[in-house]
Amino acid sequence: MCGVTTEVCVNTTVRESQRPRLPLHRMSDCCASYFPEFHDMGLRMIKAQGGIFGSVSASAPVIAALARV
Numbered sequence: 001m002c003g004v005t006t007e008v009c010v011n012t013t014v015r016e017s018q019r020p021r022l023p024l025h026r027m028s029d030c031c032a033s034y035f036p037e038f039h040d041m042g043l044r045m046i047k048a049q050g051g052i053f054g055s056v057s058a059s060a061p062v063i064a065a066l067a068r069v
Contacts, residue, residue: 001054004031006032007041014046018053024055025055026056027062028056
């Protein structure tokens with residue numbers, strides 16, 4: 001999952017994906033916000049409570065994993 005406005009568009013998509021329980025992984029360096037503190041809080045919200053809304057990492061590990069497939 002990537003996109004613009006971490007705390008709005010991206011987080012809303014992540015939350016809506018929970019209705020069919022789709023597992024999502026957010027790439028922290030592939031989304032952004034006008035306000036750095038909102039971006040950081042948006043990422044923390046996804047990881048909260050043991051990753052109830054998904055997981056978060058940088059894009060490099062995801063790209064490396066896909067390259068091995």
